[in-house]
Amino acid sequence: MGDLLGVAVLGAGHMGADHIRRLDQVVSGARVAAVADPDVERAQQAAAGVDAVTVHADPVAALDAPGVAAALIASPGPAHEEALLAAFARGLPVLCEKPMVPDSTGALRVVEAEARLGRRLAQIGFMRRYDAEYRRLKALLDGGELGRPLMLHCTHRNVSSPGHFTSAMLINSSVSHEIDAARWLLGQELTAVTVLRPTPSSGAPEGLLDPQFVLFETAGGALVDVEVFVNSGFGYQVRCEAVCERGSARIGDEHTMVVTTAGSAREEVAQDYLVRFADAYDREVQAWVDATRRGEVTGPSAWDGYAASVVAEAGVRALESGGREAVELAPRPDLYDPCAGVSR
């Protein structure tokens, strides 16, 4: 292949630093050309050892740095809208971590700006679409062997939640992955959401409504239920069972090595999403680099990012109201029809 794709990485925190390492050492065909973070020292640390890289406090300066041909946005969510619009203005392909934009109004502005460009530049970081198990499930559903999907039963468990986690974040941070995965797997928009609140676990911090049980209805009459339990204590478990007209398929069970000791046979449960989804992150960024070098944008779109934020907002309303909340999407620009893989 030809020249390496020069990437400006915006944000040098936990996620940004990991992407810098990935682009520098794992992904083929790309190099890190610029790093930006308001905390310049952190940016310099993350860029240490990278060849021919420039470091910036201002993300826009990084986009204009020499050798930059694409951008990866890993800054905090509130900074995403401005960065996306600046990348659009420069015609730069961009991979933007989720959430695309935290509020749906801002997300819609991004969609509209890209629609005005008339071509896709943005790919959103819903990396489950690159996980081997999810892809196998998607291929099975698309193949039609099992007939139309009727229900998705989803589980999303973490060992424990960070200190700042709020009840709303179970929806708009954790379940947002299931929101995109359900839309992608079913090829349908979500139309309503209800959130049930069992008595919180004594393992959850005081005041946090954990676990929650979230029900989505879809445009095609399917049902999606999600157990989200971020202080389960027992593991990072992401499971999905698709129940269809002629069969069901389940991914996410613990498997690989069965260890038998006194009285039990055990299988390891991942404790961290970086373990469970390490390959998916690698594949996501590699796929983005490859497509970008071909001049294409192939992954989750700005519309997917927008739809996820609308659904998450309705979910938070449902958490508060205790009732069913409808999901209202703006009309979808033509730009996204063929690529999105989601019918309404």
Place this chain on the structure above:
Amino acid sequence: MGDLLGVAVLGAGHMGADHIRRLDQVVSGARVAAVADPDVERAQQAAAGVDAVTVHADPVAALDAPGVAAALIASPGPAHEEALLAAFARGLPVLCEKPMVPDSTGALRVVEAEARLGRRLAQIGFMRRYDAEYRRLKALLDGGELGRPLMLHCTHRNVSSPGHFTSAMLINSSVSHEIDAARWLLGQELTAVTVLRPTPSSGAPEGLLDPQFVLFETAGGALVDVEVFVNSGFGYQVRCEAVCERGSARIGDEHTMVVTTAGSAREEVAQDYLVRFADAYDREVQAWVDATRRGEVTGPSAWDGYAASVVAEAGVRALESGGREAVELAPRPDLYDPCAGVSR
């Protein structure tokens, strides 16, 4: 052990004939002393080959037949109330197939009649309590290792439903098993129910709302969800995952023999409840015979039968209303407190 327990079996249909075979050939310590069915010819066929048995058209006559010391009621549900009251009047221990009484008003009359007797005579046929997997799950939950149960995720699938099956019967015939199992596993009464209705499968008969997704709330703040899908086409699957504060436990996956052929490793899925729960039926009747010979009543009580019918009625209302329906139980007679294993 001493003399065999003489049992009058009321009803000689599919279930009754199977119980006659079981008492005659499988269960130790009992014998069939009388068989009753309005269709006397059917009763005679079911009793063929049984020693020293009398055959009757009238169930009450069977209760009064020589050698009868207990009754097993396997007649259609609408006949149960009269038969139970007749057994109570004669002081006969009785094992009554589910539903105890189809409507909750009649069920409450049975509870009140037994409460007036001041001692338990009736055991209700919730045979899942005798299934080895359910018992293991119950023991695990009671042992406390996993902490308080927060949610039960249940699956109840049949290959196909009989021709007369109605949308309400998904609740009051199929899910009634989960109603009792949830009350028993959690030791809590159910307090409200919501029924969601995905677009029906094209495999379901015209007009049947299948699958349904049923949500129960409990007195202790737990959540019980049940996928019921009676025309799944793919198997008889009864699964239950209990999610607790410190772990989860799941029963009902297909296991036993793994067969690997070209391209896949497969495990057999039972196609019928008589296969899946054959041992549970045997154990249930054996346990009833053993307890009866000791002069005790140990299994699911008339109160359990009553509670199941109240919850099922609320479920059918929720199916029709599309909303949440509260469950209202009459005060529980003291008779049932210590035995029921269910707190409110």
Place this chain on the structure above:
Amino acid sequence: MGDLLGVAVLGAGHMGADHIRRLDQVVSGARVAAVADPDVERAQQAAAGVDAVTVHADPVAALDAPGVAAALIASPGPAHEEALLAAFARGLPVLCEKPMVPDSTGALRVVEAEARLGRRLAQIGFMRRYDAEYRRLKALLDGGELGRPLMLHCTHRNVSSPGHFTSAMLINSSVSHEIDAARWLLGQELTAVTVLRPTPSSGAPEGLLDPQFVLFETAGGALVDVEVFVNSGFGYQVRCEAVCERGSARIGDEHTMVVTTAGSAREEVAQDYLVRFADAYDREVQAWVDATRRGEVTGPSAWDGYAASVVAEAGVRALESGGREAVELAPRPDLYDPCAGVSR
């Protein structure tokens, strides 16, 4: 069914007492008519609570006791030959625990005595043939879907061995189950045996060659390997994988309830053969009672008992020689051809 089958139980030790309980309380259609044990007090304890039973020091006296129509031999192995011949002399059907006769010379005498009678009276206690998993595997192999069996990979592990266990007993007590199971599953006699001896586990008693790895060749060119490890510490595990021309099938993995706690998903491993094979024992004795009442003998034959002892003796020789030992069977009497299900 008609009158109960009166059974004389010879031997009132651990196994005999369990069979007395089984015949009295679990199995339908039989009753314990007599109990014999040289330790009469032990016989009386085991018979306590049984109706209309007589207790004897002399096993032959028990066979002649009133009401005895069949015998179950659960005395120590060296007493079996005399008891079997006495039962044959009286025309009594008999269920004899394994080993039928510990040495193959005595075993052959039993075969010859039964062949002279010209009809089968003896069923040998190879209860794995009644285990649900083994029966499923047998049915699959017989059905022909997977083609001809090429290899059986077997595992036989115990938590720990009793104090008196010798290296030879790993073969003639433990592996004897696999000897019969392999003959039955494959329908082939075993023709040679080799025993490999890894360095013993530090968990095994001083001097005990544990584990061992036993290789059997069969008349049809298949191969059977058995890991026997009686001080594994971790569980009672009996597994069998049949590798055939078009597929493989495996039974005996731990399954039923999956418990997820911090860091692992575990499945319970049975610690005892009475747990793992409880149902098989019940089915075995019930099948014997049923067949006996019909005037038939259907289970493992005296020939099966003889063949197992010949193979076990060759195995012990192979353990000592470190080489391959051929298995030499006497000609098989015609009596056993149709029933044995084993071709040579």
Place this chain on the structure above:
Amino acid sequence: MGDLLGVAVLGAGHMGADHIRRLDQVVSGARVAAVADPDVERAQQAAAGVDAVTVHADPVAALDAPGVAAALIASPGPAHEEALLAAFARGLPVLCEKPMVPDSTGALRVVEAEARLGRRLAQIGFMRRYDAEYRRLKALLDGGELGRPLMLHCTHRNVSSPGHFTSAMLINSSVSHEIDAARWLLGQELTAVTVLRPTPSSGAPEGLLDPQFVLFETAGGALVDVEVFVNSGFGYQVRCEAVCERGSARIGDEHTMVVTTAGSAREEVAQDYLVRFADAYDREVQAWVDATRRGEVTGPSAWDGYAASVVAEAGVRALESGGREAVELAPRPDLYDPCAGVSR
């Protein structure tokens, strides 16, 4: 990271072309600088689209081409010795596909040549050491939780074998993977081998002894058995169960997505080693590139390649003799002691 490592790839057949693609598009930190194949047209096709690459008929010319700093040998086995010695003469680090050298005499010459250099340059392509499941098993065994390993039960199945496959190749091509994996997992040399030959499957080509059952003894008294079945028809299955003093661990079962359809729950079985071990190949080459750029050699050594060929030769002798064949290794040069991770 600094400059890309320029690699000369020797051999442009199936495996060589795949490694060229891997170095060019998947692996980070390396580039293909030269390609050699006697069939120059094939070399040119494999190098198409690679930047700044030279193409050669002569492997030695490729080693001397501009920009070459390391070599990857993927030519046919008989060409390996000369290529390795040429790389050693130039001080080039080299990754050599298995078998290192097909005959053990030649393999020993390579070992001695490298020993004379006094530093390691060669890594041998035993890629299972880079498979995630094998690494997890190795870590578990090294951690000591399960105690000393007593036995390894291995399965190596292919769907079908290529036309030219011989009975000896089941040992020296297929089982050679298990030979290295067993040495690595146990940290012990193999000391003797026996090969058993069940009646061949009717699915195997006329004259091919398939399946075979191979038994290895180890310097530490452990036992390794391998079922190798290259015309199984049902899948590419590589499994390994380590039985230790306090537990067992098994890898290689089919898992990831469970699909339930009428009558069965199935899991996909890989049909090809490129599917099963795709990640292992990527990791292997990436690890070699990374180490080489650091000036280190970390993977399987020439000693490992030599030992594998000695054991494979003994295995082929055992296949022919039907008996046990001892394995005789030359004294191990000091160079390999600390790195090999294998004690004798």
